[in-house]
Amino acid sequence: MTKGRVLLRGVMKSFGAVDVIKGVDLEIAPGELTVFVGPSGCGKSTLLRLVSGLELPTGGSIMIGDRDVTCVHPSERGIAMVFQSYALYPHMSVAENMGFGLKIAGLPKAVIKEKVAKAAEILQLTPLLDRKPRALSGGQRQRVAIGRCIVREPEVFLFDEPLSNLDAALRGQMRVEIARLHAKLGATMIYVTHDQVEAMTLATRIVVLNAGRIEQIGAPIELYRHPANLFVAGFIGSPRMNFMDGIVEAAEADAVHVRLNAATLRLPRHEGDVKPGAKVTVGIRPEHFRVGSAVDAGDDQAVEFDSVIDLVERLGGETLAHLRMPSLSDGVLVVKISGDIPLRIGTGLRVGVRLAQCHLFDADGRAVGASAARVAAVAA
Numbered sequence: 001m002t003k004g005r006v007l008l009r010g011v012m013k014s015f016g017a018v019d020v021i022k023g024v025d026l027e028i029a030p031g032e033l034t035v036f037v038g039p040s041g042c043g044k045s046t047l048l049r050l051v052s053g054l055e056l057p058t059g060g061s062i063m064i065g066d067r068d069v070t071c072v073h074p075s076e077r078g079i080a081m082v083f084q085s086y087a088l089y090p091h092m093s094v095a096e097n098m099g100f101g102l103k104i105a106g107l108p109k110a111v112i113k114e115k116v117a118k119a120a121e122i123l124q125l126t127p128l129l130d131r132k133p134r135a136l137s138g139g140q141r142q143r144v145a146i147g148r149c150i151v152r153e154p155e156v157f158l159f160d161e162p163l164s165n166l167d168a169a170l171r172g173q174m175r176v177e178i179a180r181l182h183a184k185l186g187a188t189m190i191y192v193t194h195d196q197v198e199a200m201t202l203a204t205r206i207v208v209l210n211a212g213r214i215e216q217i218g219a220p221i222e223l224y225r226h227p228a229n230l231f232v233a234g235f236i237g238s239p240r241m242n243f244m245d246g247i248v249e250a251a252e253a254d255a256v257h258v259r260l261n262a263a264t265l266r267l268p269r270h271e272g273d274v275k276p277g278a279k280v281t282v283g284i285r286p287e288h289f290r291v292g293s294a295v296d297a298g299d300d301q302a303v304e305f306d307s308v309i310d311l312v313e314r315l316g317g318e319t320l321a322h323l324r325m326p327s328l329s330d331g332v333l334v335v336k337i338s339g340d341i342p343l344r345i346g347t348g349l350r351v352g353v354r355l356a357q358c359h360l361f362d363a364d365g366r367a368v369g370a371s372a373a374r375v376a377a378v379a380a
Helices: 044-052 094-104 109-122 138-150 168-185 196-202 220-225 230-235
Strands: 006-015 018-028 033-037 059-064 079-082 156-160 188-193 205-210 213-218 242-251 255-259 264-268 279-284 302-314 318-324 332-338 348-354 359-361
Touching: 006 044, 018 044, 018 059, 018 213, 033 044, 033 196, 044 059, 044 079, 044 156, 044 188, 079 138, 094 109, 094 138, 109 138, 109 168, 138 168, 168 196, 188 196, 196 220, 205 220, 205 230, 213 220, 213 230, 230 242, 230 279, 230 359, 255 279, 302 332, 318 348
Parallel strands: 033 188, 033 205, 079 156, 156 188
Antiparallel strands: 006 018, 006 059, 205 213, 242 255, 242 279, 255 264, 279 359, 302 318, 302 348, 318 332
16 A cells, blocks of 8 residues: 655755755655654755655655656645645634635535534634634644645645744644644654654654755654764754764774773674774763762773763753763763752762763764664665
8 A cells, every 4th residue: 555655766956056955765654754854954844845846856756655746736746734834814714714725626515514624623623613813822723724734635744844933832732732633644744843852752753864865764762772873863862962082992893992081981882893093982862871879880881970060950850960071072061860969060070871871983973883774874
């Protein structure tokens, strides 16, 4: 069954002399919620517009289901798109906004009413059908925009940063509602965001883009645990992973000895070619550090670092401590710890981490120690 499948092969897009999408190969399975994520200017919105037909590719092909839609008009692709802007007609009611596309298509009034009522029930908009957009909250307006797509029963839903205009509380609420909507409809959805927290919480699979190319594709937890390179490691996770520059002192069959300014680490290695003298980068996530009694000085599978507290961010149940350490690439280590631990700026702090939780990257920024299956940069 290929209904709802999206297949991109060698897709490229240039604007004049500027190459924005540089040969993307991607397959999205029916029913997946795939999130395109990456920094501003990476090409994620352009790639979504290529799928929608709002832009035509410079090269390559795009298929939706069994049809080649590379040059097909957007209205004939079987897609529906939710934009960052709600784009609701202010003089129309919620019901009229949701059913307007069906009215233009010439569907009977009874059919339109039935489809609007069904979509309103799914989105909990039934009590609001007679209201005008000005009487709705931002979250309710976004649900109306989504409802306008649902009534069309598309093969593929496209979301272009739909929560960017909402405040933090509403964004969290709408993330939950979109996740529930996907579970209820079981439809293929492609979602674009620059917010990696949205990507982690919503996606079946994440596509990490950088400068028009795919850096890595995988389930959220796989990208978190097994980033393919320094870019993915630094982008996925909040706060970002800490990086330390090091030199390989020795390379064994199952381990790599890496010298940092503060310590020498014996890191487990399964795959990868690093030789003595090679420059490498060690990555440690903020949440993997332990302090105080949680640090076991006698554990040969852990390492400890001495640091000085530079800044403290108290977030309630947890605290972010910014520590000064000479072994870091940017001079600052961010540690996520319990909010109950007393900390004072300018005092010393000893932190530890288990070696198995450290990530290792070679001089080219590629992960060392993760299997090829886990860090595949491009989907088959």
